[in-house]
Amino acid sequence: KKTREALNFSVFKGREVNEEFFEELEEKLILADIGVKTTLELIEELKREAKKKKIKESDKILELLKSRLKSILLKHKGELKIDHKPFVILVLGVNGVGKTTTIGKLAKQLKDEGKSVVLAAADTFRAAAIEQLEVWAQRSGARIIKGNEGADPASVVFDAVQSVKAKGDDVLIIDTAGRLHNKDRLMKEIQKIKKVVSKELPGEPSEILLVLDANTGQNAISQAKAFKEITDVTGIALTKLDGTAKGGIVIAISNELKIPIKYVGIGEKIEDLRKFNPEEFVEGLFS
Amino acid sequence: MFDALAEKIQSAIGKIAKKGRIDEETLNKGLREIKLALLEADVNYKVVSDFIKDIKEKALGAEVTKGVTAVQQLVKIVNDELVKALGGEAEKLQLKSKPSVILLIGLQGSGKTTTAAKLANYLKKQGKKVLLTSVDIYRPAAMLQLEKLGKQIDIPVYLNQNEKDAAKIAKEALEKAKEEQYDVLIVDTAGRLHIDDEMLEEARKIKEEVKPDEILFVSDAMTGQEAVNIAKAFDENVGMTGIVLTKLDSDARGGVALSVKGVTGKPIKFAGVGEKIEDFEPFYPDRVASRILGMGDVVSLVEKA
Numbered sequence: 059k060k061t062r063e064a065l066n067f068s069v070f071k072g073r074e075v076n077e078e079f080f081e082e083l084e085e086k087l088i089l090a091d092i093g094v095k096t097t098l099e100l101i102e103e104l105k106r107e108a109k110k111k112k113i114k115e116s117d118k119i120l121e122l123l124k125s126r127l128k129s130i131l132l133k134h135k136g137e138l139k140i141d142h143k144p145f146v147i148l149v150l151g152v153n154g155v156g157k158t159t160t161i162g163k164l165a166k167q168l169k170d171e172g173k174s175v176v177l178a179a180a181d182t183f184r185a186a187a188i189e190q191l192e193v194w195a196q197r198s199g200a201r202i203i204k205g206n207e208g209a210d211p212a213s214v215v216f217d218a219v220q221s222v223k224a225k226g227d228d229v230l231i232i233d234t235a236g237r238l239h240n241k242d243r244l245m246k247e248i249q250k251i252k253k254v255v256s257k258e259l260p261g262e263p264s265e266i267l268l269v270l271d272a273n274t275g276q277n278a279i280s281q282a283k284a285f286k287e288i289t290d291v292t293g294i295a296l297t298k299l300d301g302t303a304k305g306g307i308v309i310a311i312s313n314e315l316k317i318p319i320k321y322v323g324i325g326e327k328i329e330d331l332r333k334f335n336p337e338e339f340v341e342g343l344f345s
Numbered sequence: 346m347f348d349a350l351a352e353k354i355q356s357a358i359g360k361i362a363k364k365g366r367i368d369e370e371t372l373n374k375g376l377r378e379i380k381l382a383l384l385e386a387d388v389n390y391k392v393v394s395d396f397i398k399d400i401k402e403k404a405l406g407a408e409v410t411k412g413v414t415a416v417q418q419l420v421k422i423v424n425d426e427l428v429k430a431l432g433g434e435a436e437k438l439q440l441k442s443k444p445s446v447i448l449l450i451g452l453q454g455s456g457k458t459t460t461a462a463k464l465a466n467y468l469k470k471q472g473k474k475v476l477l478t479s480v481d482i483y484r485p486a487a488m489l490q491l492e493k494l495g496k497q498i499d500i501p502v503y504l505n506q507n508e509k510d511a512a513k514i515a516k517e518a519l520e521k522a523k524e525e526q527y528d529v530l531i532v533d534t535a536g537r538l539h540i541d542d543e544m545l546e547e548a549r550k551i552k553e554e555v556k557p558d559e560i561l562f563v564s565d566a567m568t569g570q571e572a573v574n575i576a577k578a579f580d581e582n583v584g585m586t587g588i589v590l591t592k593l594d595s596d597a598r599g600g601v602a603l604s605v606k607g608v609t610g611k612p613i614k615f616a617g618v619g620e621k622i623e624d625f626e627p628f629y630p631d632r633v634a635s636r637i638l639g640m641g642d643v644v645s646l647v648e649k650a
């Protein structure tokens with residue numbers, strides 16, 4: 059169905075290791091959105107290695123690069139582990155990245171594992187955000203707790219927590235409104251939501267998932283920084299990897315901010331959510 | 346904004362500022378820093394390379410303004426080139442037919458539905474009679490979203506929730522617009538990937554059905570290096586007459602503006618600057634140029650000298 063134009067990475071094979079080769083590699087990394095700073099660091103490192111070990115073959119440099127990228131990602135690896143109940147997952151991110159869709163997909167996976175899942179419709183701002191989540195609740199078989207459009211999101215979260223406590227559900231996933239990380243008032247709202255949860259359920263939320271769009275460039279670093287500053291982000295879900303964007307910015311984020319990437323979104327359907335696989339991801343950067 | 350790079354550039358400028366004229370070595374150093382600034386702003390790598398080449402030619406022949414350093418002058422040259430590349434002045438909508446159809450296309454989540462409502466409100470304020478329609482038969486509650494936005498601004502929204510053919514809904518909306526003498530029909534479409542052949546075919550069918558005066562490609566200002574491929578694919582496979590850049594209220598530098606304009610040659614007509622319906626304005630190239638470069642202070646310094 060999709061005609062992905064496979065960029066040939068064979069251009070890097072069997073080449074002489076020289077300035078031109080490194081320049082092309084630099085271009086490749088920047089085009090994958092890995093970021094200027096991280097790219098320059100990586101290239102510097104490879105040049106040093108090449109000199110020290112007198113590497114003449116480009117294939118070897120490429121392997122070195124790949125294993126370096128994988129080790130950056132593996133160093134801060136993490137998985138969503140639901141080891142107690144109720145387990146609360148708070149989902150955050152800027153506008154339109156795929157929060158609500160990712161929640162629908164995740165709810166389905168957890169339901170399939172036999173867990174009872176509740177969704178809190180705490181995006182009371184965007185038009186039809188509640189109804190959108192309702193559809194995902196139906197599709198996944200999760201229960202939904204909602205308020206009126208325009209209601210205080212914290213009060214919806216409060217109701218949801220009470221309901222989960224009363225009924226003894228396994229997982230609560232909170233959908234929040236898209237918010238730009240440079241808007242203070244909206245960012246502070248997160249702390250209020252979190253406080254409501256932890257007051258009723260000490261230690262929760264156990265997971266604070268930041269959703270990033272693979273199409274996003276350097277700004278994703280700024281997003282991750284700001285969200286991490288305002289609250290303890292525990293993981294990243296990287297969406298829209300079914301496009302042509304490589305999502306390389308998560309390398310820089312993993313490297314600089316040490317937040318594990320936990321999930322990737324690869325489509326709009328309910329089954330299009332995968333656990334993050336560093337090996338596959340790094341191979342994808344060069345494909 | 347003082348990120349690491351801005352600091353680096355300032356210091357580089359400081360180091361070579363003492364020289365009075367732009368010789369080749371000074372130029373190369375300065376250009377390298379500017380190249381990195383553009384890449385940090387998400388301007389596409391290939392666009393940057395071409396751009397730097399052009400600047401180099403211009404800069405070597407430039408007269409030096411008194412009271413400014415060579416590199417400051419270089420920044421100014423780059424800024425002016427950016428403004429030029431971004432399209433000088435804002436371009437207006439070309440609405441010739443009655444009713445005139447505006448079709449909105451773009452990737453998932455870029456801001457099409459919000460932009461549809463913003464644009465409708467903008468045109469209504471200019472005295473136009475506007476009809477909205479959504480042909481998004483896929484996204485949960487997509488039609489309801491537009492319906493609610495329409496209510497907020499008191500603009501009618503034509504919907505057909507039971508129809509499973511997007512082009513047919515578009516056709517019905519156009520018929521209504523003709524019968525009821527609307528000036529403008531704005532068609533909101535489902536988000537689609539630029540590599541999804543079936544969905545591109547759907548977009549072409551919608552276009553064929555409504556023969557739009559304007560096809561606006563809605564692009565998120567936070568997009569990275571792929572922006573060029575995305576814009577190009579939409580332009581080639583569906584066609585576009587202009588671009589709307591959304592989420593410019595973020596702190597993104599917005600290099601995507603240069604990339605999409607550069608690769609499609611189509612003007613950026615509007616900017617989305619917030620989630621609310623009023624957060625919408627014509628696109629001002631000069632503001633975005635100084636933002637991409639991140640050196641607005643230097644530019645105004647040279648302008649004053």
Ligand SMILES: Nc1nc2c(ncn2[C@@H]2O[C@H](COP(=O)(O)OP(=O)(O)OP(=O)(O)O)[C@@H](O)[C@H]2O)c(=O)[nH]1
Pocket residue numbers: 151152153154155156157158159160181184187234235236237297298299300301322323324325326330453454484536538
């Ligand atoms: N191709 C693709 N589209 C996706 C993916 N995840 C989400 N989307 C689409 O992206 C668009 C936005 O998704 P939402 O889930 O509404 O995003 P959100 O972050 O909740 O948006 P706001 O609540 O408005 O901030 C929708 O059209 C989704 O279908 C993905 O992995 N791949």
Ligand SMILES: Nc1nc2c(ncn2[C@@H]2O[C@H](COP(=O)(O)OP(=O)(O)OP(=O)(O)O)[C@@H](O)[C@H]2O)c(=O)[nH]1
Pocket residue numbers: 153154184236238451452453454455456457458459460481484487534535536537591592593594595616617618619620624
């Ligand atoms: N901050 C900000 N948010 C915006 C802007 N434009 C749109 N949004 C938000 O971005 C998110 C996605 O907007 P939509 O209009 O639903 O995007 P769409 O392109 O119709 O999405 P799909 O139909 O799923 O493809 C929503 O949360 C909007 O409120 C803008 O200029 N600034």
Ligand SMILES: [Mg+2]
Pocket residue numbers: 157158159181187233234235236
């Ligand atoms: Mg949402």
Ligand SMILES: [Mg+2]
Pocket residue numbers: 457458459481487533534535536
């Ligand atoms: Mg939409």
